[in-house]
Amino acid sequence: MSEPALEVRGMHKSYGGVRALRGVDMHLWPGEVHALVGENGSGKSTLLRIVAGQLVPDSGRLWLDGRELRFRDASQAIAAGIATVTQETTLVPDLSVTENIFLGHRKVRARYGIDWRATRARAREALARLGLTGIDPGAPVRRLRPDEQQLVEIARAISIDARVLILDEPTSSLSDDEVEGLFKVVRKMARQDVAVVFVSHRIGEVFEIADRATILRDGQVVGSEPMERYDRSRMIQLMTGRALEELTLDRGRHMAKDPVLRVRGLSVPGRVHDASLEVGRGEIVGLAGLLGAGRSELLEALFGVHGRARGAVEVGGVPVRHARPLEAMSGGLAYVPADRKNLGLVLDMSVRENVLMARTARQARVRHPRRSAEQRAVGDSMREFRILAGSQLASVSQLSGGNQQKVVLAKWLGTQPRVVLMDEPTRGVDVGAKAEIYRLLNRAKEDGVGIVVSSSETPELLLLCDRILVMYRGRIVAALSREEATEGLIARYGMGHG
Amino acid sequence: MERNELQPRLRQALSGASAQRAWTAASGQRFMAVLLLLAALFVFFSLTQERFFTSGNIDALLTSASILWVVSIGLTFVMIAGGFDLSLGSMLALTGVALGSLFNDLSLPIGPAILLTLALGLVLGGGVNGFLIGRIGLSFLVVTLGTLILFQGALNLWSDTKTEQVISPLLDSLAFDALLGVPVPVWIMAAVFLVALYVQRSTYFGRDIYAVGGSPDAARLSGIKVSRTIIAVYAMAGLLAALGGVLQVARIGAASPLVGEALIFDAAAAVLLGGTSFAGGVGGVGGTAVGVLFLATLQNGLSVSGVESFWQQIITGAILIAAVLLDKVQREGWSGLRRAGGRVT
Numbered sequence: 001m002s003e004p005a006l007e008v009r010g011m012h013k014s015y016g017g018v019r020a021l022r023g024v025d026m027h028l029w030p031g032e033v034h035a036l037v038g039e040n041g042s043g044k045s046t047l048l049r050i051v052a053g054q055l056v057p058d059s060g061r062l063w064l065d066g067r068e069l070r071f072r073d074a075s076q077a078i079a080a081g082i083a084t085v086t087q088e089t090t091l092v093p094d095l096s097v098t099e100n101i102f103l104g105h106r107k108v109r110a111r112y113g114i115d116w117r118a119t120r121a122r123a124r125e126a127l128a129r130l131g132l133t134g135i136d137p138g139a140p141v142r143r144l145r146p147d148e149q150q151l152v153e154i155a156r157a158i159s160i161d162a163r164v165l166i167l168d169e170p171t172s173s174l175s176d177d178e179v180e181g182l183f184k185v186v187r188k189m190a191r192q193d194v195a196v197v198f199v200s201h202r203i204g205e206v207f208e209i210a211d212r213a214t215i216l217r218d219g220q221v222v223g224s225e226p227m228e229r230y231d232r233s234r235m236i237q238l239m240t241g242r243a244l245e246e247l248t249l250d251r252g253r254h255m256a257k258d259p260v261l262r263v264r265g266l267s268v269p270g271r272v273h274d275a276s277l278e279v280g281r282g283e284i285v286g287l288a289g290l291l292g293a294g295r296s297e298l299l300e301a302l303f304g305v306h307g308r309a310r311g312a313v314e315v316g317g318v319p320v321r322h323a324r325p326l327e328a329m330s331g332g333l334a335y336v337p338a339d340r341k342n343l344g345l346v347l348d349m350s351v352r353e354n355v356l357m358a359r360t361a362r363q364a365r366v367r368h369p370r371r372s373a374e375q376r377a378v379g380d381s382m383r384e385f386r387i388l389a390g391s392q393l394a395s396v397s398q399l400s401g402g403n404q405q406k407v408v409l410a411k412w413l414g415t416q417p418r419v420v421l422m423d424e425p426t427r428g429v430d431v432g433a434k435a436e437i438y439r440l441l442n443r444a445k446e447d448g449v450g451i452v453v454s455s456s457e458t459p460e461l462l463l464l465c466d467r468i469l470v471m472y473r474g475r476i477v478a479a480l481s482r483e484e485a486t487e488g489l490i491a492r493y494g495m496g497h498g
Numbered sequence: 499m500e501r502n503e504l505q506p507r508l509r510q511a512l513s514g515a516s517a518q519r520a521w522t523a524a525s526g527q528r529f530m531a532v533l534l535l536l537a538a539l540f541v542f543f544s545l546t547q548e549r550f551f552t553s554g555n556i557d558a559l560l561t562s563a564s565i566l567w568v569v570s571i572g573l574t575f576v577m578i579a580g581g582f583d584l585s586l587g588s589m590l591a592l593t594g595v596a597l598g599s600l601f602n603d604l605s606l607p608i609g610p611a612i613l614l615t616l617a618l619g620l621v622l623g624g625g626v627n628g629f630l631i632g633r634i635g636l637s638f639l640v641v642t643l644g645t646l647i648l649f650q651g652a653l654n655l656w657s658d659t660k661t662e663q664v665i666s667p668l669l670d671s672l673a674f675d676a677l678l679g680v681p682v683p684v685w686i687m688a689a690v691f692l693v694a695l696y697v698q699r700s701t702y703f704g705r706d707i708y709a710v711g712g713s714p715d716a717a718r719l720s721g722i723k724v725s726r727t728i729i730a731v732y733a734m735a736g737l738l739a740a741l742g743g744v745l746q747v748a749r750i751g752a753a754s755p756l757v758g759e760a761l762i763f764d765a766a767a768a769v770l771l772g773g774t775s776f777a778g779g780v781g782g783v784g785g786t787a788v789g790v791l792f793l794a795t796l797q798n799g800l801s802v803s804g805v806e807s808f809w810q811q812i813i814t815g816a817i818l819i820a821a822v823l824l825d826k827v828q829r830e831g832w833s834g835l836r837r838a839g840g841r842v843t
Binding site: 303305325326329335337342343344345346347348349353357358360361362363364365366367368369411 | 700701702703705706708709712713715716717718719720721722723779780
């Protein structure tokens, strides 16, 4: 440990008077996994974008292996050996794994053109260094699972001999065992003297993988120490600047007498097989299972997203057609999709228009919306759901992830649904907003709404749910009461060890 | 990300709710720069050309813009919904020929002939373009390129490529009379604009158009009837193209198969200058009105000044590019330009 792989000193960055970074220092040693944590708005993304060359700081200096560097754009940072992997992949879906790893001018040349044989061999080698022998270098990236695509991105980073690997919330769309696979790869990277920056909202993961953690709050470093010096509550306290509130949720022991949602024999070809379930009034039912187990597809089928589902759905004893979203809505269903930015919201539109979008869907289209009534309704929703926005007319693209998600909740709970289907309700939102969302779910539950929550975060399900259904390869393989459910049991069923 | 969260809160803290609203409203108008440019152009021509700012010339300026105006407003809705309609120019010519044929060959009275012509535009737009794009899900560029060629062929067959006189007092007064001192075409422009503005701002349908253009999947999941919305915008564009066809026949007193060929380019330029984008989900007819007036003022002013009309094309093209450039700088800052260099998306 002679000198840091990456050193950042005195980073300042302001956006039009708002100081996002106020003198941040950070050291990254070769071979360490360094967690960077902080709430949304703490300056994490700004710091990472500066390090990755995507943003020019107002002041501050940066050294890579003791050499001072100044990046004018991202390509210079990549050339210097700083690779970034985010949740959104930058792979070209229709090209092969090999071509993606050596995208650009880095393929092995033959006398004329490209030596594909040698290039493929080097791709295989890069994958092997990470223990990814299961990935076929010739397969088009489109055919890989999302987690495999992410691993290919890491293989690409290794192939350019990256000194610093930035993993920006890499686990947010992965299931537990995929996270394990990723962590194995990350540890292999670290053993090869790469410095890894790991960003995650999941505190448990940080404790599992990181050697050290730097904590940001309001653009300043409030802690940078080896993991042994932290425990969970202290870390959250440092992030939020306040002691952790105890979350007490009334989880209603009893199963409701009258089920509000009853599903019989729901099937989606190749995705969901003969699923039957019931949700009582004021009950929260969790859907657990690995990514691809059919959780999302089950919710989509109930809401008529693809319209290929078979099976009977009843809400409050009345059969509901579910070939199209509008039919499902008329039947009293609401659906909060996992992909907030593309499916939950229309980003170019205002908070008001998004909040009202679903509840006005059944109005006559030539009707004149009543402005004052709308303004009042949306104002009420914003207070009730504690949506922080400049105004009702502010574009939702300007809001933080947590506030955007609250807009989605306001949009759907405003339709007075009898059943709410939620896919990954807290993906990519910070700790504070998470607690708010749980509080709002609990409120809806008290109002007698039946709620189905699909989540890849088992602790979340254990916290929220009265019952947890575990899915494996498109089937519901276990139904666990709150008392029975444990992480271990859910993992066991989820991996198919019935 | 930090920036996006903090800015609205900061702005609110600094300025209070009403100033905040004003700020949002002003910055939301992407056509602001073009509006200023239009005003500058107007002042410039008024000062340098004494024949420019006369009631006769202003009437002529507006009247000459009427066809582009109605077609561009139709195109605006299509573009907000995330589509485009290449066929509007040939649809305009086709409906013009249809009007001539209904009136001359079938000897229909002019009123019903006009209504049938408008209905034809509605059906061609909604039933052909809209149906294929919105219901069947074909690419709007392919479909409207196809119908552009198809309509062109149909109208040449129908008219035998000949221009046919259409002599009707009602058509004549549509083009040349004045009501309360204002030319009838200007009344029509105002009426179309106000109805369009009402639809855009004050109906649920207007919101649907933005939602569908912004994110069709999110719109569908919110219970919005996406296919129906798409069919409706193409139907409206077709209806307005047919109205353009009627105005065209009225102006030249004849149904000609040769009109409308380059119209779609001017219309696209006007809509884009007005801040509506190819990406969909943003813009509006207010901006389009500014864009059309800008093009019309430029053309009229230059011709009054005796400048060759090709200059108008050069200036229009340059300003269109400058306008989108300015818009990008406003949204992303100067660094946005450099960063985007070489990136495909």
